[in-house]
Structure formats: structure tokens, C-alpha cells
Amino acid sequence: MIALKTLPKEEKRRKGMIVINEELCKGCALCVSVCPFHLIQIADHISSKGYYPAKFVDSEGKCTGCTLCAIMCPDVAIEVYR
Amino acid sequence: MKKIFERPKSMYPVSTHYCPGCGHGIAHRLIAEVIDELGIIEKTVAVAPVGCSVLLYNYINCDMYEAAHGRAPAIATGCKRVHPELVVFTYQGDGDLASIGTAEIIHAAARGEKITTIFINNAIYGMTGGQMAPTTLIGQKTTTSPFGRTSEEAGYPLKVSEILATLDGAAYVARVAVNDPKNVIRAKKAIKKAFETQMKGLGFSLVEVLSQCPTPWKMSPSEAVKWVKEEMMPCYPLGEFKCPKEKG
Amino acid sequence: MGKKTLMTGNEAIAEAAVQAGCKYFFGYPITPQSEIPEYLSRRLPEVGGCFLQAESEIASIYMVFGAAGTGTRVMTSSSSPGISLMQEGISYIAAAELPCVIVNMMRGGPGLGGIQPSQSDYFQATKGGGHGDYHVLVLAPSTVQEAADLMMKAFDLADKYRNPVMILGDGCLGQMIEPVEFRRRSSTNRPAKDWTITGAKGRPQNVVKSLYLKPEVLEQHNLGLQRKYQRMIKNETRVETYLTEDAEIVIVAFGMVARIAKTAIKILREKGIKTGLVRPITLFPFPYQTLEKVAEKVDKLLVVEMNLGQMIEDVKLGVCGKAEVYFYGRVGGMIPSYDEIAAEVEKIVKGRR
Numbered sequence: 001m002i003a004l005k006t007l008p009k010e011e012k013r014r015k016g017m018i019v020i021n022e023e024l025c026k027g028c029a030l031c032v033s034v035c036p037f038h039l040i041q042i043a044d045h046i047s048s049k050g051y052y053p054a055k056f057v058d059s060e061g062k063c064t065g066c067t068l069c070a071i072m073c074p075d076v077a078i079e080v081y082r
Numbered sequence: 083m084k085k086i087f088e089r090p091k092s093m094y095p096v097s098t099h100y101c102p103g104c105g106h107g108i109a110h111r112l113i114a115e116v117i118d119e120l121g122i123i124e125k126t127v128a129v130a131p132v133g134c135s136v137l138l139y140n141y142i143n144c145d146m147y148e149a150a151h152g153r154a155p156a157i158a159t160g161c162k163r164v165h166p167e168l169v170v171f172t173y174q175g176d177g178d179l180a181s182i183g184t185a186e187i188i189h190a191a192a193r194g195e196k197i198t199t200i201f202i203n204n205a206i207y208g209m210t211g212g213q214m215a216p217t218t219l220i221g222q223k224t225t226t227s228p229f230g231r232t233s234e235e236a237g238y239p240l241k242v243s244e245i246l247a248t249l250d251g252a253a254y255v256a257r258v259a260v261n262d263p264k265n266v267i268r269a270k271k272a273i274k275k276a277f278e279t280q281m282k283g284l285g286f287s288l289v290e291v292l293s294q295c296p297t298p299w300k301m302s303p304s305e306a307v308k309w310v311k312e313e314m315m316p317c318y319p320l321g322e323f324k325c326p327k328e329k330g
Numbered sequence: 331m332g333k334k335t336l337m338t339g340n341e342a343i344a345e346a347a348v349q350a351g352c353k354y355f356f357g358y359p360i361t362p363q364s365e366i367p368e369y370l371s372r373r374l375p376e377v378g379g380c381f382l383q384a385e386s387e388i389a390s391i392y393m394v395f396g397a398a399g400t401g402t403r404v405m406t407s408s409s410s411p412g413i414s415l416m417q418e419g420i421s422y423i424a425a426a427e428l429p430c431v432i433v434n435m436m437r438g439g440p441g442l443g444g445i446q447p448s449q450s451d452y453f454q455a456t457k458g459g460g461h462g463d464y465h466v467l468v469l470a471p472s473t474v475q476e477a478a479d480l481m482m483k484a485f486d487l488a489d490k491y492r493n494p495v496m497i498l499g500d501g502c503l504g505q506m507i508e509p510v511e512f513r514r515r516s517s518t519n520r521p522a523k524d525w526t527i528t529g530a531k532g533r534p535q536n537v538v539k540s541l542y543l544k545p546e547v548l549e550q551h552n553l554g555l556q557r558k559y560q561r562m563i564k565n566e567t568r569v570e571t572y573l574t575e576d577a578e579i580v581i582v583a584f585g586m587v588a589r590i591a592k593t594a595i596k597i598l599r600e601k602g603i604k605t606g607l608v609r610p611i612t613l614f615p616f617p618y619q620t621l622e623k624v625a626e627k628v629d630k631l632l633v634v635e636m637n638l639g640q641m642i643e644d645v646k647l648g649v650c651g652k653a654e655v656y657f658y659g660r661v662g663g664m665i666p667s668y669d670e671i672a673a674e675v676e677k678i679v680k681g682r683r
Contacts, residue, residue: 028103074107148539160396
């Protein structure tokens with residue numbers, strides 16, 4: 001199951017957005033360290049694969065779609081929208 | 083909003099068996115992106131090594147050989163000599179290329195064999211549990227150098243890019259890293275240039291990729307990417323050691 | 331060619347490969363077979379093929395692996411120590427079920443040994459050599475003409491079974507000059523090859539591999555290989571029997587030695603000793619049944635080899651205790667003469683052994 005974030009009503013004002021696939025994420029947290037706006041955190045729950053996956057947290061719509069997280073991800077678990 | 087970053091088509095949509103934070107995942111994706119951009123998936127042939135990436139055929143969707151340890155350049159040579167129109171690349175680790183396979187890589191490069199080698203240097207033997215590699219750094223602890231590698235006992239690390247750049251048949255030799263996004267972007271450029279070198283028939287091409295290896299290094303992924311920068315790069319500087327001379 | 335030419339065994343083997351449509355050779359010089367790569371280095375460019383001298387026998391066999399994976403006809407050649415180096419590669423080729431032809435012109439061993447002929451790689455060729463449960467189809471010619479014929483046949487068999495095929499010759503056969511005619515036409519019925527590495531255009535990925543991590547899967551793979559070897563045993567066993575119908579003693583020999591034995595038989599028959607010969611041509615599959623039949627009528631066999639007793643074990647298996655099996659061997663490059671062989675037979679027949 002893809003961890004689709006339900007789009008808030010402010011979606012049109014967002015510049016960028018990422019979708020993290022929990023089935024692929026191994027919780028390595030490299031994306032966490034490269035995001036310039038610290039919009040990625042490690043979740044509290046364990047995924048079906050047994051990892052603590054990364055999750056995208058961007059209530060203020062700061063994501064610019066820079067793709068640094070996706071570039072760094074070893075598991076191609078991140079898709080980026082802009 | 084539209085999707086601006088997604089899985090390359092030449093990668094199977096599966097989870098890999100690699101450790102969290104492993105550089106293989108990034109390297110595989112870069113190769114697949116380059117294959118997609120050059121539009122060559124239907125004529126690409128890969129030769130997988132013995133090592134963590136022995137199952138490369140489960141991840142990249144092209145015709146593939148599974149080689150014996152170190153022999154990938156010889157297998158690639160056999161294939162390319164029969165089908166020079168195919169784009170043939172080997173994907174090898176430091177045990178495969180810099181230990182048992184030193185003769186094969188040197189002679190493939192010396193012959194100017196029109197193949198590309200992606201050499202993943204993690205300064206250790208990953209798959210077999212973390213033993214010393216020819217690329218292990220002085221002082222680095224591994225399961226077969228438990229007190230840290232010393233030059234008196236075990237000599238000095240092999241600098242493959244520098245060695246191969248001395249060979250006339252080697253047209254493009256570069257060393258890159260995948261420890262931060264800037265380096266990942268540069269790594270992709272080098273990989274693309276290497277494939278283009280082959281496709282233009284200019285000779286042998288190799289990209290050495292310094293790769294973080296958290297589990298055998300006994301580090302977290304974040305610590306591992308730092309170790310690549312602070313410990314590996316001084317010994318293995320990044321850069322292009324040989325650039326192709328365009329045919330006149 | 332259709333006409334007889336005087337050629338050495340090495341040259342005949344090389345030319346036969348070209349006649350069979352083999353365009354790729356990867357190998358390394360080693361006495362007494364360097365003439366094979368030398369001949370092909372001149373000949374393959376003439377037919378639009380590729381000759382490549384590799385950096386070692388190890389690299390050679392893996393270049394063969396690479397080329398064989400594309401489905402093309404490819405060969406290598408070497409001699410005993412070089413064939414030892416190739417064993418891992420041969421195991422890989424057999425496991426991945428790739429067709430190729432490997433020529434071993436045997437020399438004295440073990441170790442660096444000598445450059446004179448021997449037959450001391452029989453075990454290596456027929457009982458494995460490399461690791462795992464696999465077999466190589468092994469053909470043992472005894473004349474330059476037969477070497478050419480079997481070489482051409484070898485490519486057909488390699489394609490038919492998707493297996494490595496070995497020509498087991500020796501240094502003497504490689505160097506001797508005899509008339510040869512390239513008369514056998516290679517089969518035009520080549521099996522369809524949907525498993526080859528040619529670039530995955532319009533089809534799923536093909537993978538040439540030998541790793542099967544799940545034991546139940548690897549077991550099935552091995553059983554499949556065994557079924558193939560059973561088909562080889564049923565269809566490809568080749569043997570020559572010579573004057574065995576009325577024989578009181580039968581010599582068993584292969585390759586060069588069998589030829590010398592025929593002269594010994596002439597001498598013995600002139601002396602009134604009715605001697606026959608069983609000459610296995612395929613060493614794997616071995617003609618056990620022929621020996622079993624012979625042992626029903628003949629109670630003494632003499633195995634003559636240029637080694638210290640290798641094929642004799644298979645002879646004993648075939649004979650199954652129904653006859654006495656004696657051995658005479660020369661090693662180190664020494665070739666038994668027809669007089670020596672005749673003398674041994676006489677000793678046995680007259681009960682002096």
C-alpha cells in the first residue's frame with residue numbers, strides 16, 4: 001500500500017510534493033538528512049517489511065520538489081511531484 | 083503538479099535485498115536512468131559479478147550474464163566480439179575486480195575492449211560478511227584485519243582508476259561517489275559519459291563508484307556516507323583520470 | 331574442401347572448426363597445441379570471424395562463456411595444465427547449459443610435467459575436473475582424419491545438447507601429419523535458440539546463470555542436467571570394435587594408443603594369438619555395454635593407456651568382474667610401441683603375468 005498523503009485543500013498552492021512508498025523504504029534516513037527544509041521524518045510505526053519507514057511531513061507546503069531526497073534514495077522509494 | 087521523478091523503466095519495480103543505505107541501490111538506479119535516457123535497453127547486456135549484486139538481473143531488465151568471480155570483463159569481451167552492436171557493461175565489486183579479477187580488467191582495458199565497467203568500491207568484502215579487500219584502507223578494521231590493516235602485513239590499497247588510466251586502451255576512467263546528492267548527480271554524468279564512450283567506439287570505459295556500506299562497516303547509513311567523504315576520498319580522490327579523445 | 335590435404339592434427343582440428351561454422355576462438359598458447367590458435371589467427375579473419383588471444387586460460391574459458399551465451403559456435407583449445415585452469419569455467423558452462431567445444435591436446439603431467447604426449451587427463455575429462463554434478467561429452471580421435479570428423483561433429487553435439495563437448499587428443503596427434511579430407515557436413519538443423527543473449531528486443535530478459543539459491547530449485551536443475559546426460563548416453567555412445575568376434579584376449583585403448591594396438595594385433599595374429607580391440611570413441615558416454623558383451627565371450631582384457639591407470643576403472647565397471655582386466659601404461663611422454671604391447675599380450679596369454 002502506498003502511503004498516499006490525502007491532499008489538503010491548499011494543494012494548488014504547493015510547489016512540490018513527494019510520495020514515499022512504504023513497501024520499498026528501508027528507513028535508512030538518508031532522505032531525512034538531505035532535505036533542505038527537513039520535511040522528512042522517520043515514522044513511529046513499523047512497515048510490513050519490518051523497517052521504520054520515512055514519512056513526508058509538510059503541513060506548511062514548503063516542499064519545492066527539488067528531488068534531492070529522491071536522488072539520494074537507494075530504494076527508488078520516492079516519487080516527486082512539482 | 084506533475085511527476086518529475088520516478089523509477090526508471092529499465093528497473094524492475096521490486097524491493098532490493100541490499101542493506102538500508104547501501105550505495106548499490108543508487109548505482110543501479112543511475113545506470114537504469116542512463117539506459118533509459120540513451121534509449122538502449124533493448125540492446126544492453128549486463129554482466130553481473132559475484133558479490134552482493136550477483137542478483138543484478140532481478141533489478142535491471144536487460145539481457146544478463148552471471149559471471150564467475152572476477153571474470154566479468156572476459157565474459158563481456160566474448161559477448162561484445164560476437165555482437166559489437168550491443169552495449170555491454172560489467173558491474174563489479176572490489177573483490178571481483180581488484181582481487182581475483184585484476185588480470186581480466188587490466189587486459190580488457192589494455193585491449194581497449196569496447197565495454198563499460200561500473201566498479202563499486204566499498205573498501206570491504208560485503209557479501210561474505212566484511213573481510214578485508216584490496217581496497218581496504220590502512221587502519222580499517224575488517225573481519226580479517228581485526229586490529230586494523232597495516233601496510234607491513236597486508237600492503238597498501240589498490241587505486242584502480244589511477245592504474246587503469248595509464249593504459250592506452252582505456253578511453254574514459256573516472257572516480258565518483260554517491261554519498262551526497264551533488265556527488266550522485268556527478269556520478270550519473272560520469273556513467274552516461276562512459277556508456278557514450280562505448281557507443282562511439284572509443285575504447286574501454288570505467289567508472290569507479292565509492293559506495294557506502296553500512297552493515298559491514300558497522301555504521302548507520304548517515305555515518306557511512308560521512309565515512310566515504312572523510313576517510314575514503316582522501317585515499318581515493320574523485321575526478322576524471324582519462325577522457326576520451328574523439329576519433330578524428 | 332572435398333580433397334585430401336596433408337595437415338597436422340592441430341591444423342586439421344582448427345580447419346574443421348571453421349568448416350563447421352565456428353567463427354570465434356579465444357585461447358592461450360601452450361605446447362603442444364599452439365598451432366591451433368596460430369592457424370585460427372590467420373584463418374578466422376578470412377571467414378569474418380574473431381580470433382582473440384586471451385591473457386590466460388582462465389580468461390579464455392570465460393570469453394568462450396560470453397560468446398557461447400550469444401548462441402554462436404565458439405571454441406577454445408589448450409593442453410593439460412591450461413585445461414586445469416579452465417575447470418571452473420567448464421563447470422559454469424555446463425551449469426548454464428551453453429554449447430561450446432574445448433580441445434585438450436594432452437601432455438605429460440602432473441604439474442608442469444612435459445610437452446610430450448600423454449593420456450593422463452582421462453579422469454579430469456570424464457569424471458568432472460570441475461566442481462558439481464555435470465558431464466562434458468568427450469570424444470577421443472585416433473587419426474588426424476578422425477580428429478577433423480569428430481571436431482565437426484562436436485559442434486553439432488554441443489548445439490544439440492546445449493553442453494560443452496571436449497575433443498581429447500594428445501600431443502602426438504596434434505603434431506603428426508596425415509592426409510585429411512573435410513567431408514562431413516555440419517548439421518544444418520540447428521536447434522532454435524530462444525535463450526540467447528542478443529539484446530532483449532521485443533522479448534523478456536534472458537539471463538545466463540548458474541546460481542540457484544533455493545536448494546529445491548537447484549536440485550531440480552541438477553536432475554534436469556542428469557536427464558540430458560541420460561539422453562547422451564542413450565544416443566551418442568560411440569565405440570569401435572576390431573577383430574573381437576573370435577578373440578581370446580582383447581585390448582582396450584583409446585586415441586593414439588588404440589592405433590598402435592592395431593599394429594600389435596597384426597603381429598600377435600601372425601603368431602597365432604587371436605587378439606581384438608575395443609576402442610571407445612566417446613569416453614563420456616563410455617561404452618560399458620560393449621565391454622559387458624565382450625566380457626561374456628573373452629576372459630582376458632588388457633587396457634593400455636599413456637597414464638597409470640584411468641580408463642581401466644571404467645573398463646572394470648563395464649566388465650563387472652566377468653573377465654580379468656590387466657593394465658599396461660607408459661607415462662611422462664613415453665609412447666608404448668607395438669612391440670611392447672604385443673609382448674604384454676603374449677605374457678598374459680602365456681600365463682606369465
